[in-house]
Amino acid sequence: MSQARFLIRRSLQGLLVVWGVVTLVFLLRFITPGSPVDFVAPLDASPELRAQIAINLGLHQPIYVQYFDYLFGLLRGDMGFSYIRGRPASGIILSRLPATIELAVAATVVAIIFSIPLGVLSATRRHEPTDYAATTFSLVGISTPNFWLGIMLILIVSVGLGILPTSRRPIGLIPALEMLIFQLQISGIRTWITHMILPAVTLGTYFTAMIVRLTRSGMLDELGQPYVKAARAKGLPETLVTYKHALRNTMIPIITVLGLQLGSLIGGAVITEFVFNWPGLGTLVIEAIVVRDWPIIQGALIVIGIGFVVINIAVDALYTKLNPRVSYE
Amino acid sequence: MAKVGIVFVLTIMLMAMFAPFFAMHNPTQQQLDRAHQPPLGVTQTSEEFRFVDGERQIQEVTIQGTVEHPFGTDSLGRDLFSRVLFGARTSLMVGLFGTLFAVGTGVSIGLVAGYYGGRVDDSLMRFADIMLAFPALVLAIALVGLLGPLTVRIPDPFVAAGLVEGMPATFVFPITLTIVVGVVNWVWFARIARGEALSIRQEEYVKAARSVGASDWTILRQHILPNSLTPIIVLATIQVAAIILLESSLSFLGFSGTTLSWGFDIAQGRDYLGTSWWISSIPGLAIMFAVIGINLLGDWLRDALDPGLSGEGGV
Secondary structure, three states, rough: OOOHHHHHHHHHHHHHHHHHHHHHHHHHHHHHOOHHHHHHHHOOOHHHHHHHHHHHHOOOOOOHHHHHHHHHHHHHHOOEEEEOOOOOHHHHHHHHHHHHHHHHHHHHHHHHHHHHHHHHHHHOOOHHHHHHHHHHHHHHHHHHHHHHHHHHHHHHHHOOOOOOOOOOOOHHHHHHHHHHHHHHHHHHHHHHHHHHHHHHHHHHHHHHHHHHHHHHHHHHHHOOOOHHHHHHHHOOOOHHHHHHHHHHHHHHHHHHHHHHHHHHHHHHHHHHHHHHHHOOOOHHHHHHHHOOOOOHHHHHHHHHHHHHHHHHHHHHHHHHHHHHOOOOO | OOHHHHHHHHHHHHHHHHHHHHOOOOOOOOOOOOOOOOOOOOOEEEEEEEEEEEEEEEEEEEEEEEOOOOEEOOOOOHHHHHOOOOOOOOHHHHHHHHHHHHHHHHHHHHHHHHHOOOHHHHHHHHHHHHHOOHHHHHHHHHHHHHOOOOOEEEHHHHHHHHOOOOOOEEEEHHHHHHHHHHHHHHHHHHHHHHHHHHHOOOHHHHHHHHHOOHHHHHHHHHHHHHHOHHHHHHHHHHHHHHHHHHHHHHHOOOOOOOOOHHHHHHHHHHHHHHOOOHHHHHHHHHHHHHHHHHHHHHHHHHHHHOOOOOOOOOO
């Protein structure tokens, strides 16, 4: 199967999954105890007022009418109006998206920069202090709740040493870049970076630890293979054997597992955002759940689901590209 | 390393089981005059406003950690050592029963899908795909946050038998939370069970059993289930660790319905990071200790039971 056909087929499957996600998220409101009116209406609201609010929110319609309304609204990019803020939910959700994407990308970059060299070192210096340090770090890393790690970083770095800010970043990446380009001011970018370090480390640590583990065990497998012996026998420098031959083959399982673990990256981002008061999708969802702001809850969950499906398709495509033994079947 | 894991896990289990015996205080009892006491060996100096002869003055106050509160006290003067002991109960109970729930649902669905194949398999696995499109933590936050925390009070057997006094008579078990952490994790077990059932149903002995008239139920229960047990046990062990982390996250957000949990205490301590660092730090160390133990045990089980099962899936 060609790559184009593979992508089309996976996209169609993805579309089906997204439709399922939308349906589940829609039904969520009907299995939740209590009516949305309880959260919107004043405590002493008269029955007439409550009925009027229900009509305004469209809750008086039968479920299937509400469902199709919602579905067709989504196709036009309409997610309804936030119960609390009275503005379109889609706008609020979109405005929160960049912060979450920036955090997730920064964490992934942190993880890749630190983990792969550490994993390789650990495998090539097996049973040496470096190896023990790396394996201990990775065990502790996958066993630490990331919200707690975030709080500890705030405690040590911000409260104790007083060097990095703790929360609520004042500027996003795009405005910071605009400042740099149009006003030649570096302060925006500097502020962005100082606010990004702690959250990115918090979210990235689990992945760093996991990739160290994978790289180490993968490299140990590969370094025992005949082709590595052959490469050494013909006198290739050890660095070349390690990084060019063995590491390249190790990347395949690493990418597979990373693809599977993207869910925990997004889940981790939600709670990391909460700890650092990060103006992203995660904080928005948690706040919306507490006040039962349904259009926001539904919209944000759907956006997260779509994002997850899209990234998974991308990882699959990348995977087949990296590993010629895997066909597009 | 496996031994270290076993020691860690046993320690936590003993702590949880016999919490009322080890605890020196009732973990829910507030003693405001003892609030913010540092752990044993730590001296805390802070400035406080005091009224001296009707005038407000700033005084330096030094508090030393005591044996009576080895882990210190929280903002309401509750003993953190006792809270860590009782918090182990919440984490372990949710970890254990949540995993059992996930194994039960996942394995049943997976076996049925793999054994019958065809349309049953297709629809069940499409549903699994939709579940997987939500990150587990996000789905769990949404479900627990929206359904509301349902809890039951389980009487403490030691208190009921009159063996200890001054301890909470009941243990608050978060039901919604336990079911939800099971619901968001069943898919992994379903996938494994399905794969095993798919390969095993082609085996000669299954065909033989069918030809002598064994029912589907008998074949599933007597032949397919026992043969797929190994990878399920390995995954279940690792899932207990993952679910404990999930539980602590949900408790941290305040969605669990119990106030005696490591995650809940970490959230409590967040407001006092500048003064009483131990309130958040110590329960987190307890989580780490438990999860490291279970992960070591899981690694060991994987190597011992199933050398062919590579990778780090599941966590």
